[in-house]
Amino acid sequence: MSPQVSAAATSVQNEDCNRRSANFHPSIWGDYFLSYASGDSLEADVTDVNVNHLESKEEIKRMLMVADDVTNKKPLQKLDLIDAIQRLGISYHFETEIDEILEKIHKDHHVAGLIYGNNVDDHLRSISLQFRLLRQHGHKISCDVFNKFKYSNGNFKESLVTDIKGMLSLYEATHLRVHGEDILEEALAFTTSHLKSMAAFPLINSPLLAEQVNGALKRPIRRGLQRLDARHYMPVYQEDPLHNKVLLTFAKLDFNILQKLHQKELSDISRWWKNLDFSRKLPFARDRVVECYFWILGVYFEPEYILARRILTKVIAMTSIIDDIYDVYGTIEELEIFTSAVERWDISAIDQLPEYMKCCYEALLDVYSENEKDFTREGKPYHIDYAKEAMKEIVRNYFWEAKWCHERHVPTMEEYMPVALVTSAYKMLATTSFVGMGDIVTKQAFEWLFTDPNKMVQASSLICRLMDDMVSHKFEQKRGHVASSVECFMNQHGATEEETCNEFRKQVRSAWKDINEECLLPTVVPMPLLTRVLNLARVIDVVYKDEDGYTHAGVILKDFVASLLINPKIDATVEREFEGLKEEVRSMLTSNTDKDFQKLCMINDVQRMGVAYHFEREIEDALESLHNDYNGDDNNLYTVALRFRLLRQQGYYVPFDAFNKFKDDQAGKFKESLIDDVDGMLCLFEAAHLGIRGEDVLDEALAFTTSHLESLVAHDKVSPRLAEQITHALNRPIRRSLPRLEAKYYINFYSGDAGSKNQTLLIKFAKLDFNMLQVQHQKELSRINEWWKSMDVKTNFSYARDRVVECYFWVMGVYFEPQYSFARIILTKVIAMASILDDTYDAYGTYDELELFTEAIQRWDINTIHDLPEYMKVIYRSLLDVYKEAEEVISKEGRSDCIQYPIQEVKKLVKAYCKEAKWCNEGYVPTTMEEHWNISLVTTGYPMLAITSFLGMGNIANKKVFQWSSNDYPNIIKASAIICRLMDDIVSHQFEQKRQHVVSGFECYMKQHRVSEGEVIKLFREKVFNAWKDVNQEFLKPTAVPIQILTRILNLSRVMDVVYKDDDGYTNSHVIKHYIDSLLLGPFLL
Template identity: 55%
Template sequence: MSLPLSGVPSSSPAKKTSPNAERRSAIFHPTIWTDYFLKYASDSNSMSFEGVVEERSDRLKGEVRKMLTSAIDKPSQKLNLIDQIQRLGLAYHFESEIVEQLEQIHRSYFEFHCGNNDDNLHTIALLFRLLRQQGYNVSCEIFNRFKDSEGNFSKSVFANVQGLLSLFEACHLSYCSDDILNDALTFTITHLESIDKRKVSPNLEKQVSHALNHPIRKGLPRLEARHYIQFYQEEPSHNEVLLSLAKLDFNSLQGQHQKELGNLTRWWKDLDIKREFPFTRDRLAELYVWMLGVHFEPDYEIARGIVTKMMVIISILDDIYDVYGTLEELEIFTEAIERWDVDAIEGLPECMQVIYKIIFELYDEIGYELTRKGRSYRLFYAKEAMKIQVRAYLVEAKWFHKSHIPTMEEYMPIALTTIGNQMAFVASFLGMRDIVTKDTFDLLLSSNHKIVKASKVIGRLMNDIAGHKFEQERGHVASSVECFMKQYKVTEEEAKKEIRKLVADAWKDINEELRHPTAVPMVVLMRIVNLAGAIHAVYEDETDHYVNAGTNFKEFVTCLLVNPCQCDGFEEQV
């Protein structure tokens, strides 16, 4: 199906823009990947070898399924097994089994809670985290047993590094009212940062160091699975079946993701980005990895393709509004998107006409697929999300051109849109199956839904802290850091401190919205959670690694899309 275009002539002729308009430059560094992933666009693996790998993988999955469903006397064993399966990146193969096991554990929660496991901090913290991840409203008072008569954590847990690490991870599932977990987070960080390295194994020390910077709740799922595979392999008591399956699965998925990025690279080259948009960020591989953080599973290939292409366009539009366009041009361009009229771009600079046509071609492509699958209603939401996006971009452009520093109350509603999370949600759900309904899209376009707003707050504020210095140097609209400093007359570090608190509160809002029963299926809500977690990786150490893609993001891409796991002689071919 072709996208219906308006045949109504523009109400006012587009004004010709000056070819000599002064253009700013952000001086983004060029891509470090160029055509590297093009080689994966065609399938080089033999079907017979893939069959061997699939057969071995199915056998191993059968063995893991038996482990999950078999009777175990000690619930702690089942909890540790589920945790290992999840952290190795295998949980998507065993969703129904894990749900069933956690339901059983939750039903016996009171007995377990009051039983003989009271003194095992690791087990209690793991029970708490796994159940809260699943949406069960477990009280954090479960940890009071580890406190003394004065309300402080007992000295007996100070040396329990594994228990402290598990408690640290559990703290990231806190709600707004969980003061116990707020205290526990500070307590665990203090003690984990000062552990006696002579009294713990080298592997546990490495896990602690990694966790303090990358909590389980906050990260790119596949990247964290890759790290945990290495940690798990070094555990003397590791299960060889789990480890072998994790490596095979990682390499199998990596092969699929490489092919997808290869095809996207071909599409990207056809756009001729370097020539058409020399001022923009050339970050296809990085965007693809970012979107892998939303959904990596094999079934979401179409969704990944749509959201990556859409976010490529959003990245270019962001740079057009921030760097390239004059205010007059941007007003005309925004009006053209609002009216969805391909004829309305006459008189705009060539790059704006090109991106406008790219948008229409992509929407045609998406519209055809949606109609073919009986989901044509979704295209309306995709168009509305794009209109909302450019409308907000224009407001920020006006602020910049007027040298206006808004109040936080004025800034946040606009900035929560320009960060692009809402567009990413809508785009990523376009290619999902019928579990995503019209009500889901209505929720995503609502500015008041708590989990959606919280994810946008995390994205916007972390981006602002990481990028505000670079953006102010190149000339950019004020960020929340500048807005907060001016409004409350505080220093930059004081502003950042308060903004970090807002990010922490947003995570608590997300955790609360995942409690049973949820208005939207958990599998859908987890895409919003995953994007929030991926944002922490992108802006780690308060650095914008998307703009400065030669450091952390290079490692992300290399780990996920270049280097396979070493696994029993299969690594050269899988």
């Protein structure tokens, strides 16, 4: 069916018409991948690993040859080897060998009956595995082999349920079924039911096996993307005590090599995309080029398909833009002209188009002409011809849908589906996927694609269309999209949405059977071509399984993209290298050098690179020695200031009068000659931030260094590199920096100075450590995201800030070290729940509801949940569950009596929230700052967070620590809460008052003292400055509690200096997005 399109030569563009908008979010990646990898680094890395890679590859080939030996009497080992190779994503290296083995197994089964007879172990796992592997390779194996596992009454034997591995293997095998195989339908229902039951209760003793079951239930092997599945399978396989080390090492190495290749490709594609500047020229369209590349990685990831990936990514990216022009922005008159121009496929047609369409049209033609000459020279012009025809067809059908939308026509399913299957784009993508695949693609292959009907392409298109529509139709209808298949079916058959989706899921399952059938030998076209169509269907199961992951790319797809294109696999070789480097760094720290300056510099570098947690004992010993042996005779400003800062950071009291020697005896001011020592001035600036109350010389030093350093930068009197260092310090001195952010900055900066062997070694160690920790943090955040998603925050609490990632970033500032994984997870959950509570009290709940909720919190009893409004029940249950989870863990450590203290702090916090809500409800303004502060210092959440942060710290956080922290709040907690309250109020009070928030301390102070906003800001900043002095004071030995405990409170203060320095970075989370990206998305390239 083709629309009749006018070829009118008039350009139409009505700028005044009411255009629709979908308000798509911008690219979450920005320019991240632009310079991600260079060809030079890629070539060097590949050269370095190539020898080991080739040696391992040959060894695996020998394993396969041994497995194929006729004397090998262990067929299950043979099958397990092939399965492992495939699931680790390396089977493309051994296609011939695997094909020969499976062909032989198939022949033996048919000819001699060797496989399922008495010569092989007939247990469920081996038969199911054999069935799946042979079917995957196109061999027609009868499903009757599973009859032996049924009772005479036709039901599967209940005794099979205890064989979990066998059940899992059977479950995976059933997804290769074709039409008419009822026994496999029964097997799927049987295994699914029992495996779900086992996973839910749970009844699987092995965590490793439980993880495999849950993964399979979510996405079976047949529907998974090979590259993504390989990434997930490697750690599972590694935990198997019987895993093959050669296979695993080779798979990890291969993954990393391919990842670098893919990064380089994406970098090139991102540069092409940026040059098109569509985010500015066509802001209504989805900016998803990274997601497009991920999509195409699902179609083919192998190295030989570089050209194919580049072409298909560009085509799908352009199709996405065209889709949004037709769906969202273009008028029917403009779309008619654009459709005609695409039919002509002639650059001269561009003059007829509206301005905004011209860039799209030109880019579209360029994508196809880019390689057209090469194909023509090779005698294959038909590659591009067929690809163009497929694009024309989809544009024609986009126009049909636009007409329906314009006319508000809801078609029947019979009318809708022929158009919608084309606009799913899957026939066009399948056609274009063949372009660039080399000599295996003949003209006959393209003709097969255009055969009508083509069961394989139609099934893949149906899966795409129905799965897309089921998860996106509500969003689409809100923005005035053409009726989807869901609306059409409901309208035609009078069905409910649930009935419609059930019917569509049935059709999707049927379509998968069609795909399986078309992949059985003999095939119409070579299997590698069918695999592209199969893989396109697999992508849909990933991107549209639970939601529209393409349109809303910041949720599910973000983690998948990161796992394939950002996070490298850490293999055993790297881990060994890391441990070796760590010991060398330890040797540097403990070397018997007589030069204090070298020791100080080494400790400074280790701390600022974020790796000091590996060497706490060595650093403590070195600094204690430096403290005890210092005689005060050093006159070098840099050395004196560095020693002062490092010792103060460690809790040693160093007299501030050490700096008097740098002052003019007569004037009492710092010597002007110091200005020439820029490194010394910068070091003194950093040292001044460790001052306590009464140390006037440090206040003077801070004013002196700040003024002169600012002047040096402003007047270009220092090198660009030193100017960068000064600017960084002026913006955020070391004492107020988050260790993890400072490490990322300092490693990058220090790399520019690396010259000596020790420097190079330290940088490499720090980069490896950063990357390894980043992988751990990503896994933790993934777990937290699953928890957050289970709460369905967007639906249940649409009024609240959805900031779980920002909460995790906050908590990473409190502790990033690997031993605090549980602490991070619990504290992130607590701060996320506190954020929901805050918004409930501030923005949504009625005062009557809030009183009820406050009372329920004071009782802390799940039975009180029945008294609460529905939306509050979810909050209440989730909050109690978080603390129950923490209690279960600390009870195993013998610290169950500690949980009462964090719970008590939540009760205090909620009481204070309720008090503020009462003030707001009554329009009351506290008459004094003291009255306000008694409440608002608690509602910062910082006393509660500080005390809760100790929960996951192990035995160092004993009952005495909790008693110390909860008893009238020690000065360091009060100081931290003051920093939080005042910095928050300074940047957010105007916004809060606009939304009728309770009056802030800012307004209270202005009203009480009748001063201007500027005066209040100046005073509050002074109070923050003094609060930092109180924090520093509490760190000086002897401390009331271990310094590790105090560090959490210090770090909470540091978070405020990052998140609330110039803006409310939590509410306006785009402010801190680049910080989050740098810590959670960007590893160091090694």
